[in-house]
Amino acid sequence: MLDDRSAIEHHKYSRRLTELEKRSAAAQQQQNKRSPKTHIGNKIRGIRVKRYVFNGERVLKLVVLFSVILLFMIYIISPWSKVTTLHVTGNHDLTKEQVEKNTNIYPGRFIWGVYLTRHQLIKQAIHKNPQIKSLKVEVTGPQSLRISVKENALLGTAVINNDTYAVLADGQLQRTKGADNGIAYKRFDGHKKALATAATQLGKLKPAIRNGISSVSYQPTKEYPDRIIIYMRDGNTIYGDLNTIGDKMEYYPAIAASMKNKGIIDLQVGAYSYDYGSKDK
Missing domain, CATH: 3.10.20.310 (membrane protein fhac)
Incomplete structure (x- = not known):
């Protein structure tokens, strides 16, 4: 009786194993249909082509780089x-x-x-x-x-101790051989610092105003120790302070336009004008 049962179970196991083998074979066959195997020779050829392309690109990059360097070196030493x-x-x-x-x-x-x-x-x-x-x-x-x-705009010239200097807009003085047609700076002997200050102030002016100045004379007094007198090409005379004249001269065109006759414009303290010879100062 035991032998019969063993035989039956063995038969069932054999049948299941056979079914599993058939299923596995069918699945493998279906997978092979979906993605057929690539021949190993084709794979090797593909790898070689990629390698050749990669090496070719590297060589080409090196050739281009060294060519550029060579051309640059030739350019540096050439008349070009x-x-x-x-x-x-x-x-x-x-x-x-x-x-x-x-x-x-x-x-x-x-x-x-x-x-x-x-x-x-x-x-x-x-x-x-x-x-x-x-x-x-x-x-x-x-x-x-x-x-x-x-x-640094060239404002004019000054003669100091028999030496002629070009006066620049930033206050620097530069030795020169002769005068130009700019502003003539007078009576600044021994007062280079005052000259530099006056030049710096006048250097602030717009060219249209600055070009209208004929000469600048340093004439201090006890009451006004920093006084300069500016002679304009249009015939007016300006009294000013060398420390503030650059700012106050901006109003000159408006003041001159309001004057009926040529005269003096005093910019030392405040700003007012009067005709030559007038006692109303």
Whole structure:
């Protein structure tokens, strides 16, 4: 009896195992239909192609990089890197030749040398010539530069102890050989500080007002120790304080327009005017 039961169970187990094997084989067959196997030879060829492409890209990048470096080195030592065009802008009193001489920048210099040392060249130019207030050097092309100049305006000249000085808008004095057509500063012998202060004040004025000044004379008194007298080209005379004249002279056009005759405008304390010879002061 036990042998019969064992035989029955063995038969059932064999039948289940057979069914499982059939199911597994069917599933494997269905999977093979969905995604057929790629031949190993094709895989190897694909890997080789990708490797060739990757190596080719690396070689191409290196060739381009070294070509650029080589061309740049050739450009640096070739005449193509020399300045052929130099533009100078912003200069009024200074000539282009003066700017070139003071900056040591001129056609024929290597452009890369100028650009790399531009800060040092600018400092040297400002030290050489006080008329140069600031400079800016820009590369505008493979062979062209632009120098932008901001000047200390040249106001006029002063003779101090038989030496002639150019008077600049920031109060600096620069030795010069001759007078120009600007403002003539008189009676400032032994008073360079007063001259510098007066020049700084007048340097604030708009060119339209400043260009109307013929001369400035330092004439202090006990009551007004900083008095200067300004003689205008239109015939008027201004009394002012050298410490405040730059601000008060801004009102000159309006005051002059309100005067019926030429006369004196007193800007030392307040602001009022009267005709020449008038006793109403």
